[in-house]
Amino acid sequence: MNQQTINVPQPKPQMRSWILLLCLIAAASLTCRKAVERPGAAPNLQQEKxxxxxxxxxxxxxxxxxxxxxxxxxxxxxxxxxxxxxxxxxxxxxxxxxxxxxxxxxxxxxxxxxxxxxxxxxxxxxxxxxxxxxxxxxxxxxxxxxxxxxxxxxxxxxxxxxxxxxxxxxxxxxxxxxxxxxxxxxxxxxxxxxxxxxxxxxxxxxxxxxxxxxxxxxxxxxxxxxxxxxxxxxxxxxxxxxxxxxxxxxxxxxxxxxxxxxxxxxxxxxxxxxxxxxxxxxxxxxxxxxxxxxxxxxxxxxxxxxxxxxxxxxxxxxxxxxxxxxxxxxPIRSVLETVTLDFAGPPSRRQLQQQAESDDKYDRRHAQVLLEELEQTGKIRITYPYxxxxxxxxxxxxxxxxxxxxxxxxxxxxxxxxxxxxxxxxxxxxxxxxxxxxxxxxxxxxxxxxxxxxxxxxxxxxxxxMRYTNLPGPWAPSIEKRIVDKVHKLVNKARAPLETRQ
Ligand SMILES: [Zn+2]
Structure with missing residues (x-):
């Protein structure tokens, strides 16, 4: 159907403003009703079960x-x-x-x-x-x-x-x-x-x-x-x-x-x-x-x-x-992975021995736990599986x-x-x-x-x-990038269409 075949009478300009006003009132009342409609109600929409x-x-x-x-x-x-x-x-x-x-x-x-x-x-x-x-x-x-x-x-x-x-x-x-x-x-x-x-x-x-x-x-x-x-x-x-x-x-x-x-x-x-x-x-x-x-x-x-x-x-x-x-x-798609985070580099045995003499009991304990790790494993961990x-x-x-x-x-x-x-x-x-x-x-x-x-x-x-933990700390500057990159990778995996998921 094209416009030429329909002869719709056009309202006069004054009438047009009245129609516009009525339309606005109708729209406003609809919006108001929507806003107060069943507050707190569950969404009344078709959903998957x-x-x-x-x-x-x-x-x-x-x-x-x-x-x-x-x-x-x-x-x-x-x-x-x-x-x-x-x-x-x-x-x-x-x-x-x-x-x-x-x-x-x-x-x-x-x-x-x-x-x-x-x-x-x-x-x-x-x-x-x-x-x-x-x-x-x-x-x-x-x-x-x-x-x-x-x-x-x-x-x-x-x-x-x-x-x-x-x-x-x-x-x-x-x-x-x-x-x-x-x-x-x-x-x-x-x-x-x-x-x-x-x-x-x-x-x-x-x-x-x-x-x-x-x-x-x-x-x-x-x-x-x-x-x-x-x-x-x-x-x-x-x-x-x-x-x-x-x-x-x-x-x-x-x-x-x-x-x-x-x-x-x-x-x-x-x-x-x-x-x-x-x-x-x-x-x-x-x-x-x-x-x-x-x-x-x-x-x-x-x-x-x-x-x-x-x-x-x-x-x-x-x-x-x-x-x-x-x-x-x-559907639910969950992904869980670890990303390896690096510490800035472990303190030396000498540094730890000095720290173990500290007046501060938390510094002292932190040094002691790392020294114990050094004794038992021969090294201090330099990464964390996040x-x-x-x-x-x-x-x-x-x-x-x-x-x-x-x-x-x-x-x-x-x-x-x-x-x-x-x-x-x-x-x-x-x-x-x-x-x-x-x-x-x-x-x-x-x-x-x-x-x-x-x-x-x-x-x-x-x-x-870090001194309240058993981790060497601080973290290496790569920490934010490693985590954010991993999140993006997992989000892409979780959002990918099912058939292309690995
Ligand atoms: Zn906290």
Whole structure:
């Protein structure tokens, strides 16, 4: 049909403005209705079928234990504010491919614990290593879990008594069995579900690297880089019941520094979300908050600050739940590989012997552990096998899970570099490209992972914190490039069409 065959009467100019006005009013009312439509409802869109299962367990130590995070503590724990928890979200796409996400209110994930769990979940559930993602909230009000048989060369960084070390070992042994059981429970409970993504923001994380005349110090730096994004993966039943909320924030979980067990702000955020949505499991994922602190923090009012931060984060999740979430479709494609990171070069025996005489007990211990390594193996390690994991959800979302205490530069850079093209046919925030979610503190938490910028600037995250580990440090300048290149390689693999995957 062409225009010449139709004789449509054209409205007069005055009438035309009326029609335009009516059209605008109609459009505005439609938009308003859209904005208030079923707030918090699951996306009412055709999706591929998922199955999801969740499980949660208390992992608070049953007895007093030495607490992790602050080397300056002088006594073991004295009670609790609330329970520490481990939680599991198991997902299965319509091809039967699974992803199991485990979150814990603990300082970190010791690599040997991951290795053990990896073997067991393969044995019991045929779950391959790339399908297991572990993340720790990095609360500094949990038990010490590093000073166990897993501590290389038996060095005790916290200067624990043999009895305290034994308690820590027993705790970790019980923990790993509990995590295995929890994974089994979540897998058993797999039921039809819908997955969707939305996000919001929370502002209490502040950059904590301030340049001073004495170099970079841990102080609030309101002008430093931050990542205030709060990504949220929601799991709903097919009839719209909220089952689980997986959410993240890039900030140290260090409002508190006292002697009671507590999940810090992340623990409170999970508690508040679960209280507001009975029957829902809230799982916190630590982002790239290696150089971020929650402010204000510490002091006599620290518990109050902590609850406020928890509320702020829970509110951000609630805000994200209001928005019409983007449907997340499968299939799941997970990739897990190691990339070799280099240290700048080990100190000589002579340097270490000098350091072992230091007045500073942490320098002394660091030198002693490296000297012990030298004695036992004839050398000091010069590389580290760094774990990088990528999980791709169809064309809809990418999760990058990085090991160690990753600084915010990585999440800002990777999100910018990996962002996909805007989604066709979507409007507003939904038109943004498929989300890229970058987690730190995943699978192996061994120490800080600075960007090249921070490595060169120095300070605590740049290399100073290495003295609290059994690693030689600092890292070689290649660290950022090695990690970012590996992430790109794995993302390309995970995003490649199935038939071309190797
Ligand atoms: Zn830390």
């Amino acid at each position: 998922w199955r999801a299962g969740v499980a949660s367990a208390v992992i608070t130590p049953e007895q007093s234990m030495w607490m992790a995070g602050y080397a300056a503590r002088t006594k073991p724990s004295e009670g609790k504010v609330h329970d520490l928890r481990a939680k599991v979200l198991a997902l299965e796409d319509d091809r039967g491919t699974r992803l199991v996400i485990v979150t814990v209110d603990l300082i970190g994930i010791p690599r040997p614990l991951r290795d053990w769990l990896e073997r067991q979940v393969y044995r019991h559930h045929k779950l391959p290593p790339e399908s297991l993602l572990l993340n720790a909230s990095h609360t500094h009000c949990g038990p010490v879990i590093r000073e166990t048989k897993y501590s290389i060369y038996g060095n005790s960084f916290y200067g624990l008594s043999p009895e305290q070390i034994q308690r820590s070992e027993q705790y970790v042994e019980a923990l790993q069995e509990k995590l295995l059981q929890l994974i089994g429970q979540a897998v058993e409970k797999l039921t039809p579900s819908l997955l969707s993504y939305s996000h919001a923001r929370a502002g209490f994380a502040m950059n904590r690297r301030l340049e001073t005349e004495q170099g970079y110090r841990i102080r609030p730096n309101p002008d430093g880089p931050v990542d205030h994004d709060v990504p949220v993966l929601r799991v709903d039943s097919p009839d719209g019941e909220l089952r689980a909320v997986l959410f993240a924030y890039a900030c140290h979980n260090t409002t508190l520094s006292f002697y009671k067990f507590c999940g810090d702000y992340a623990g409170f955020a999970q508690q508040y979300i679960e209280e507001a949505h009975p029957g829902t499991t809230a799982l916190f994922v630590a982002g790239c908050g290696g150089d971020q602190n929650p402010y204000p923090r510490g002091g006599e009012r620290s518990l109050e600050y902590c609850q406020h931060h928890g509320r702020a984060l829970a509110n951000a999740v609630e805000a994200a739940l209001l928005w019409r979430a983007r449907p997340i479709r499968g 774990l990088v994991q990528v999980v791709q959800f169809g064309n809809d979302m990418t999760i990058v899970a990085l090991a160690g205490e990753v600084v915010v530069d990585y999440s800002l850079r990777l999100k910018a570099e990996l962002a996909g093209p805007p989604s066709a046919g979507m409007i507003g925030a939904s038109a943004a490209g498929p989300p890229v979610w970058v987690a730190g503190y995943s699978n192996d938490v061994f120490g800080y992972v600075p960007s090249l910028r921070i490595l060169q600037e120095g300070g605590y995250e740049g290399g100073g914190a």
